[in-house]
Amino acid sequence: MDQAGVVNSISDLLTPNRSHRVVTYSRAYTLVPTYECFNRCTYCNFRVDPGQSPWLSLEHVAQQLPILRSQGVCEVLVLSGEVAPHSPRRDGWFRHIYQICELALEAGLLPHTNAGPLSRDEMAQLRQVNVSMGLMVEQVTPKLLDTVHRHAPSKRPEVRLQQLTWAGELGVPFTTGLLLGLGESEADWVDSLRAIATIQTRHGHIQEVILQPHSPGQQQLQPGMALDEAALVRAVHLAREFLPPEVTIQIPPNLVSHKGLLDCLTAGARDLGGISPMDEVNPDYEHPTPESLEAAIAPSSWQLQPRLPIYPQYDTWLPDPLQSLVKAWRNSLNNL
Ligand SMILES: O=c1nc2n(C[C@H](O)[C@H](O)[C@H](O)CO)c3cc(O)ccc3cc-2c(=O)[nH]1
Ligand SMILES: C[C@H]1O[C@@H](n2cnc3c(N)ncnc32)[C@H](O)[C@@H]1O
Numbered sequence: 269m270d271q272a273g274v275v276n277s278i279s280d281l282l283t284p285n286r287s288h289r290v291v292t293y294s295r296a297y298t299l300v301p302t303y304e305c306f307n308r309c310t311y312c313n314f315r316v317d318p319g320q321s322p323w324l325s326l327e328h329v330a331q332q333l334p335i336l337r338s339q340g341v342c343e344v345l346v347l348s349g350e351v352a353p354h355s356p357r358r359d360g361w362f363r364h365i366y367q368i369c370e371l372a373l374e375a376g377l378l379p380h381t382n383a384g385p386l387s388r389d390e391m392a393q394l395r396q397v398n399v400s401m402g403l404m405v406e407q408v409t410p411k412l413l414d415t416v417h418r419h420a421p422s423k424r425p426e427v428r429l430q431q432l433t434w435a436g437e438l439g440v441p442f443t444t445g446l447l448l449g450l451g452e453s454e455a456d457w458v459d460s461l462r463a464i465a466t467i468q469t470r471h472g473h474i475q476e477v478i479l480q481p482h483s484p485g486q487q488q489l490q491p492g493m494a495l496d497e498a499a500l501v502r503a504v505h506l507a508r509e510f511l512p513p514e515v516t517i518q519i520p521p522n523l524v525s526h527k528g529l530l531d532c533l534t535a536g537a538r539d540l541g542g543i544s545p546m547d548e549v550n551p552d553y554e555h556p557t558p559e560s561l562e563a564a565i566a567p568s569s570w571q572l573q574p575r576l577p578i579y580p581q582y583d584t585w586l587p588d589p590l591q592s593l594v595k596a597w598r599n600s601l602n603n604l
């Protein structure tokens with residue numbers, strides 16, 4: 269055994285639960301209130317033009333949710349296309365999302381919404397029916413507004429960062445992240461990471477940062493290149509260097525190879541996000557099952573563990589009814 273191996277075995281003996289080798293994921297199911305979106309990000313495989321897709325039926329959702337619950341799903345990821353902020357259809361869109369979250373809670377499930385940028389008032393309302401919320405920063409460099417985000421007003425960096433700040437002010441446990449491989453430089457990654465770190469230092473609400481390798485699909489407006497895995501691993505190293513240690517780094521297991529996954533874990537990633545029957549954002553990339561992930565990482569002594577869509581340090585931030593539900597889920601996770 270080499271010297272590093274000996275040191276590892278000694279530290280394993282001294283660490284009874286080997287908790288340093290735990291990788292988490294959430295048993296999630298994605299509900300899409302609508303695919304319609306007024307933005308046209310060139311890399312998007314999700315959106316349809318406004319008015320071209322019926323909204324998700326609440327009756328259907330109400331039927332589906334108890335089945336999901338019985339299958340062991342804990343998180344409902346509400347991921348939506350967007351209606352423009354001052355459109356007369358905005359209120360109906362928002363109410364629809366709110367009602368989906370209410371139905372999820374009634375079925376005993378834990379909602380996490382990412383519906384693009386919200387007004388401060390919309391965010392304050394959704395906080396009442398979500399255990400955490402999310403919005404990717406993507407990248408803070410304004411260069412992308414001339415390229416992939418030319419027709420995506422929601423992707424202005426100041427709009428995204430304002431969302432993170434409001435979430436902090438309102439006490440919303442938050443997931444954000446970077447989309448990598450849109451034509452930005454590695455120095456741009458550091459700018460984006462620093463911007464997130466600054467807001468986190470002020471508010472302490474960022475539970476995780478997703479490092480999302482751009483992955484081309486069949487529906488997108490413009491072909492793009494996939495980010496190569498060595499670059500993703502460098503991004504994980506940079507994230508660990510520039511983000512505060514309490515922020516967990518998440519990578520999507522369906523967009524990396526097994527080797528890439530293990531390299532990302534070595535570099536500091538510790539979470540694999542929501543694992544569900546299909547990835548709505550990248551429908552061309554099938555999700556591995558928890559069992560197959562376990563088999564891929566176990567030989568390197570990593571253990572896969574389910575988690576809730578809210579990290580434990582934020583439980584007391586929630587409105588009382590949500591706190592009770594989360595407490596019940598924590599008990600059942602401990603008894604798995
Ligand atoms: O909680 C989130 N998870 C996001 N995830 C991860 C998600 O938790 C799962 O991978 C599944 O999509 C859940 O069904 C993404 C996965 C992708 O392939 C592409 C984009 C995202 C974006 C988000 C996101 O904004 N919020
Ligand atoms: C919900 C999140 O999904 C991400 N997203 C959108 N399209 C793609 C793609 N082709 N590849 C990877 N991530 C994507 C963006 O970061 C968005 O914010």
Ligand code: SF4
Nearest residue numbers: 305307308309312315
């Ligand atoms: S990535 Fe989100 S904001 Fe951009 S077009 Fe797709 S659904 Fe709309």
